[in-house]
Amino acid sequence: MSSSGQGGGEQARELPGQPPLTVTAPLLLRTHELSWEALEHLVVALAVQADHALESRPFGRGGQAQDGVDVVAFFTSQPPAVYQAKRYEKFTAADLRKAVAAYADGSRPFDAHRLVIVTTADVRDTKVDLELTRLREQHQDLVVDLWGRQQLSDMLFVLPDLVRRFFGEDTMRVFCRPMLDREMQADISDASKGQALEDYLAHLGSYLSEGLHGLVGLTLEEQDGAECVLSTELAAWLRPGRHVQVVGSSGTGKSHTLAHAALGLAQVGWLPILLRAGVYEGRLEDSLDESVAPFTSQSADCLVRAARLAGLPVVLLVDAINECPSRFQDRLMLQVSSWCRRAEATVVSTSHEFVNVPAVIGGAQLRTVDPTSEQRAALLRCYGVGPQQEEVVEEECKAFGTAFELSIAAQLTQRLPTGAGRAALLDAYLGEQLQRTSQPTALRQVLHRWAMLMDERLAGWLPLAEAQRSAAQVLVTLGGAVGVVDEALRSPVVQVLHRRVEFRHEWYAQLLAAEALMWSRESAMELAGELRRPHRRELAVWAVALLSDPDEVRRLLQGLPDTEVLIAALCGRLGPVADGVALAEAQRCLEEAVEVMAASRVACTSDFRYAIEPSRCWSEYEQAMFTALGTTARDGRLLEPLARLMRENDQAFRRGTGWSPTHSGADPFEG
Known part of the structure; x- marks a missing residue:
């Protein structure tokens, strides 16, 4: 096949004297005309755009030992891949064997599980194919791929930006878009x-x-x-x-x-x-x-x-x-x-x-930025609160700091539970919306199922067909009416876009997923085990806030244990039950710490290093509680036990160093 013409690819031949039945794009790019530097940069780009790497880059520089690696690419869920760039006009079975050995028989940088040999030459050769098969059998711990001129051309056909970058605008137009049919021309004309x-x-x-x-x-x-x-x-x-x-x-x-x-x-x-x-x-x-x-x-x-x-x-x-x-x-x-x-x-x-x-x-x-008092008032008015109600509603809403919370609270004026936090707010809103449906409990369990499917897949949506099918399965189990599926799809907390079902706000999904876990688990410790899974960390605050039994809340806090959840509870963001439990637990931990320090001495072991004797091993939960206490101490609710702990710490240091106060100053912790 000839390679004449300016298109950067091989031109299709026509039968003399007859119009062609088809107009064919050039099938192959003139890869052998790339410089070695351009080829290496092309491989870097293809690793991202064709192999979907998160990152790729050249390995080393000229003159350095590279152990059979020119380019390395990194991925999210698989080991790195390495690439060799070979600017050859002819590529033989021996060249392939040598290229694979350079990596497979060496130190194998990056411990890659895939090696891609990239060459500008044509690799259509029976000997090369047989050698590639043999090498794959020999190195079964290493995936060996070979990209030649044809493979590169096939990949680049759907990547016009790369063709433009490495072969020029004219080549891109001829190779990637050989013709504009009348329909496309009409579209562009209309546009x-x-x-x-x-x-x-x-x-x-x-x-x-x-x-x-x-x-x-x-x-x-x-x-x-x-x-x-x-x-x-x-x-x-x-x-x-x-x-x-x-x-x-x-x-x-x-x-x-x-x-x-x-x-x-x-x-x-x-x-x-x-x-x-x-x-x-x-x-x-x-x-x-x-x-x-x-x-x-x-x-x-x-x-x-x-x-x-x-x-x-x-x-x-x-x-x-x-x-x-x-x-x-x-x-x-x-x-x-x-x-x-x-x-x-x-x-x-x-x-x-x-x-x-x-x-x-x-x-x-x-x-x-957190809304100012004027902005909060404007938000409440925007969502229906009248001037005569503003002062009362603002008092109800003082626990809510975001625009979304205030917009929901404005629609629930004088119907919120006393001391309601975020979870109670959304639960109340969801409950009111579901009460307008034919089967509120069945619909809620449909929403539970959708939320859990999204949670399991780490996705924010479900295909519409799957959402309908999974809802129907829930309703069959419950003996509910099939019409509940349509009611669920029309729910104010759900939207259907592009045949995808998703919740209108991520908080709805988190609330319903947490509630689904609570309904399906028999004990707080079993629930804590589910919530400790890394992708469910955000669900923990919802579960704690939804529990109404103080003993269950305490067991769940102890089973998590999560500093951020404890901070939220101590700040009152998880409702009055969680607030009371967290405050009592914080008081208990502080009292135990005071008792321990009262019977201890702090000894200096080296520069800026100290040891408490006798030592006390604090549980992971207690350590999380102390961290949360340090973050929330400024609210002043635990000022007295914190002050007592500081005094005992001071005394323990004095016992450890043998230092005694002089008349030069009073004890800052006395009185």
């Missing part, structure tokens, strides 16, 4: 006229406006404290190229702010694309197309081309990066940066904490 873009913006605006509550201006503070932005002004504050991360704990209104920002940007001449990070599964283009699909028949890239022609800036709003599966988060941000560079788009993202992003989309970092 260029602005009709598709206008339709998308209109449908998106209608969707976002439907049921969207008004936005109260809450403060977003820059990480360095140099500037503050009100959430109501975020859209006006944004500029093309000013990338922004907005972070804050759950319930602080980040998603609500992002929805209003998308609506506001659409109204002032931007193209907004709103992506929920929780549905990302490895390919950004697929997720973007799914995000725009309810509002247009065009692809996301087609809308971007239309926006460019119309002179509209593009903004990608990525909501709740913390809900993206951890194994995908790094890949998501890499693909977002690549797409935004290509689309010349601005990125606005939300998460619980700031995430590491490529420099190309680095920018402003804003953090949510």
Whole structure:
């Protein structure tokens, strides 16, 4: 086959004198014309984009011993892979044998389980194939792959960005997109006229406006404290190229702010694309197309081309990066940066904490701030509290610090239990909503099942068909009516988007998962065992808050034991029962510590190191309680026992050092 022409690939031949029945793209790229440095960089890029590595990089530099490794790639759930880059015009069985031996018979850096030999040459050779089979049998502890010119061309066909980078724009257009059929030309023509873009913006605006509550201006503070932005002004504050991360704990209104920002940007001449990070599964283009699909028949890239022609800036709003599966988060941000560079788009993202992003989309970092008293009052009014009720409702809501909690509490005025915390608040709201259905208990167990399925899969959604099937199975067991499935799907705490079922807020999922575990476990210690699993740590505060028996609460706290849960309980955030139990347990631990120190001496063993004699072994639970006490001591509720402990500590130091007070000063702990 000849390799003439400027396309970087081999041109298809036509029969002389006859029009072709098909127009074929070049099948192979001219990989042998790459420099060795370009080949190595190509392998680094393919490790991420084709093998889906989280990170890849060249190994070593020229002149260093590399033990058969040119590139190493790291993955989330599997061992590293190593790659060799071979810029050859001809590749033989002997070359393959030598390349594999360089790694397999050496020190095997990174203890890789996979070795990929990458060469620019054609590897279609029976001897090479047989040698590859033999080597795989010989090294069964090592997966050996061989990428030659054909394999590289096949992979790059669906990666136009890499073809553009390593072979040029002209080659990309010929190799990856050999022809534009009339349908695609018509699509682009419609988009260029602005009709598709206008339709998308209109449908998106209608969707976002439907049921969207008004936005109260809450403060977003820059990480360095140099500037503050009100959430109501975020859209006006944004500029093309000013990338922004907005972070804050759950319930602080980040998603609500992002929805209003998308609506506001659409109204002032931007193209907004709103992506929920929780549905990302490895390919950004697929997720973007799914995000725009309810509002247009065009692809996301087609809308971007239309926006460019119309002179509209593009903004990608990525909501709740913390809900993206951890194994995908790094890949998501890499693909977002690549797409935004290509689309010349601005990125606005939300998460619980700031995430590491490529420099190309680095920018402003804003953090949510607790609402002021004026902002709290505005939130309550926004959700239906009248002026004459404000003072009473604010007193009921003083335990709630987030916008989401206040929005729910405003709808439950004078119906909240005394001293209600977050769990009691959501439980009361959920209970009122379910009482309006035909079978509240059966529906609640359907929601339990969905929450547990998501919990087990570490996912924030279920396919609609599976949600319906699992709900039907629960109802068959309970003898409930099939119509409950539809009622569950219409529940105010659930939404169905793109044939996915998800909870409207992660707190609903956590509350229901914790409640499901409580209903299915016979003892507090058995429940504690389930809650100690790493991915269920966030459920512990809900379970503690939902228990009403003080003895059960005590056993659960002791069985966890979790410093953050104890801090939340001592701060009164888990309701009056947990507050009373935690306070009593803290008092007991302090009294035991006072007794121990009263009978001990503290001896200096070396510089800045001390030993207590006789020593006392404190349990993991007691250590967690002492840490929680140190964090919450400033509230003053345990000031007296803390002061007694400090006095006994002082006396123990004096006994250990033989120091006695002089008349130069009074004992600071006396009186």
